[in-house]
Amino acid sequence: MSKRKGERGPVMGDPATDQLVEQAVYQVIGAPADGLDPALDASASILAASAERWPAVSLALVAFAEQSVGRTWANGWRPADLVRVVRRGLGPVQLALAVDLIAAEGRRHPAATLDRRWQEQLRELAVEVWWRTDEEYLAEFAVRHRLDRFALATAVLELLRVWGHLPTITPVGPAPGAAPLRPSRPTGPVTGEPRMLSRIRALLAKAESTEYPEEAEALTAKAQQLMAQHSIDEALLAVGHPAKDTPAALRIGVDNPYEGPKTMLLDAVAAANRCRVVWAKEFGFCTIVGFDADLDGVELLYTSLLVQATSAMHRAGSRQHLDGASRTKSFRQSFLVAYAARIRERLTAATEQTTKDAAAGKHLREDGTAEQLVPDERLLPALAAREEAVDRTVGQMFPKLTAQRVRVSDGEGWAAGRAAADRADLHGRAGAIRA
Template sequence: MEPVIDQAFAATLYTDDDAGLDTGASLLAAAPTADAELVRRGEEFVRRAWERGWLPADVVRVVRRDLDEHAAGLAAGLIAAEVRRYPELPPRWRSQLDELPAAPPWGRPDRFSYASALLGLYRLLLALPVIEPVGPPPGAAREALYRPPVAGEPRMLTRIRALLAKAEATGFPEEAEALSAKAQELMARHSIDEALLAARTHGDRTPGACRIGVDAPYETAKAILLDAVASANRCRAVWNSDFGFTTVVGFEADLEAVELLHTSLLVQGTAAMTRAEAGQRAGGRKRTKTFRQSFLMAYAQRVGARLADGTARATAEADAEGGAGGGAGAGSGLLPVLAARDLAVGDTAEKMFPRTTTTRVRGATDLDGWNHGTRAADRARMGGGTPEIRG
């Protein structure tokens, strides 16, 4: 006789109707002896996701979006169980695992409902397509997993995080402006130092990639903000709107800068938008959706312009300092080094995404929202025509 799990899977995983889901859940609810094998099969589906290029945060994000928070918790439980089999994990996995939601208790609220939710999750996991990998899967050779840290990097990142945390927490726009500006300055100088160190030591570091979630609502404006932060930090960003994430390609120090700065600027922008919207509502306005969309579009464009200016200033200052020091460091050598790294990042992005498209997005339609967003970007210290994004 066919095992009950195979019967349940046959009824459920290769159809998309509720009747099959109910049939499979009924079979599993009546067979508690199959519970262990059911979990083992789920871990196998998760393992297949790694082989297709997915990371823990990617899986949880798409499950939460397409199913619900309960299913995201089920996925998190399977992920946590599956990764225990690996003695070492790729870079960035540990932080993603630490942020997973809590797994719900087994069999709650009842065996049928639990089995139904689990089968719905398995159906989604089985359908995940192959996507561009941004690092080795777990279980890869140790040399593929290990990326040696840059000298002094943890201390620098700790300082940058502290500055951005203060910028997010302060209620004074001028203080947030100064703190964010200082953080961006440190990021730009750290990137330059890393580039020069690699050139002097003939290091074999190559560009890598990471994924950053771009969640609804207003995901277009958020993707534009992330693209602006990536460009200012010498990275390339490609937005996948279908799966709700952007892949950022760049050197490791620059990728970390993008992750830190984007998160902070999004927090600052959202807080400023909420305050501005409250003022609009107090004045009797009702069009909050168009106000928010226009606010974030303006914020993203203005932030991008200011970030680009800051990076250009930091580069010019570092080049001048190197020249004043007799040419032993930056001086005549900095700009070619940065140009070579830009070329390497571009080549890597083109190889990863040979068929990207550049799309014009719909502009802002609320003048008040646009003006408030521009002023918020000025305060964050970080134009013009219709923005373009790659995806």
């Protein structure tokens, strides 16, 4: 009995083919690095040998992959993480396979059992069960990507080997099927999003798209002001209900080139918004720990500032040594380090002013205008308590942490990066307490 498109429940295939597929996959997963090519060739040849057996192989491979993906969920991985690992180490065919096999495993879980960030990742990856049946999946995939059976079997085995070697990592939310840690609230531009967050998103989108630096600076500054006010409002709403508002976590991909300076920029944005960053360099992501409203803002602002920093870096051009050799890489590395360092300075300064204004009762409306309210004496203790809660959570999630230094080797790049950060014009920002 085969599984139709979108169908859930057990899959019954040919036991002999199931065993053949399992042996082939484990032979590749268990092969040493210097023996991988022969293992791949032998296993792929066995799987692709018979056109008549190909549908049964397809059914068995999809079923095996579903189990493999499910194990990674239990080990702390999430959809974007699996795709990121594949993108870093394999090619476009394996990347397409990864998205499909995540979609196949997703048939087991109703949307109501997935937390909001999980659902967002599925939407961003555009996961879809597009094939008619699992028996037909490999044949239909091969037609789409113009592959023969051997090439496709090899690609599937390479993918399953990479996933099979992933270690257990610290989870950042419930796995599918587990109850969400907090009520679901969408963060994409969809019905139900907080108006303040929608406004922030719109301002940052305009800042990234405008051709005029001054306009981008003003839009980014206004977005940060609204973001900080949203965070303060959330902190005050949570006073007296600490059990209902506890620190959470998310992962943000940080890839080469210049992954060190990019991580510094993310850390600068996170620190200014009461969040902490832990970098997993091997896997190309950072874990951000903080309260939900702050995490949403950090992700939005970091993404926007990275776009603006990258544009400014490319406008600064390439560089050469006197002998004609390129020094563009060192220049850009130093540029981004300086950019991140200067952004940190300016956000830290803005934090002090913003906290002072908020404590005095100054409140920023969603439309950007200010109003004077009665000062709320609960604010500073509430912010301090949130800092302490984030620090405790980081200690529980990551009991062993080390510091990472990033080298600066180009003085011109450093000066250009600081100048670009100054042009980001964050002096009007309303930052938040630094974690």
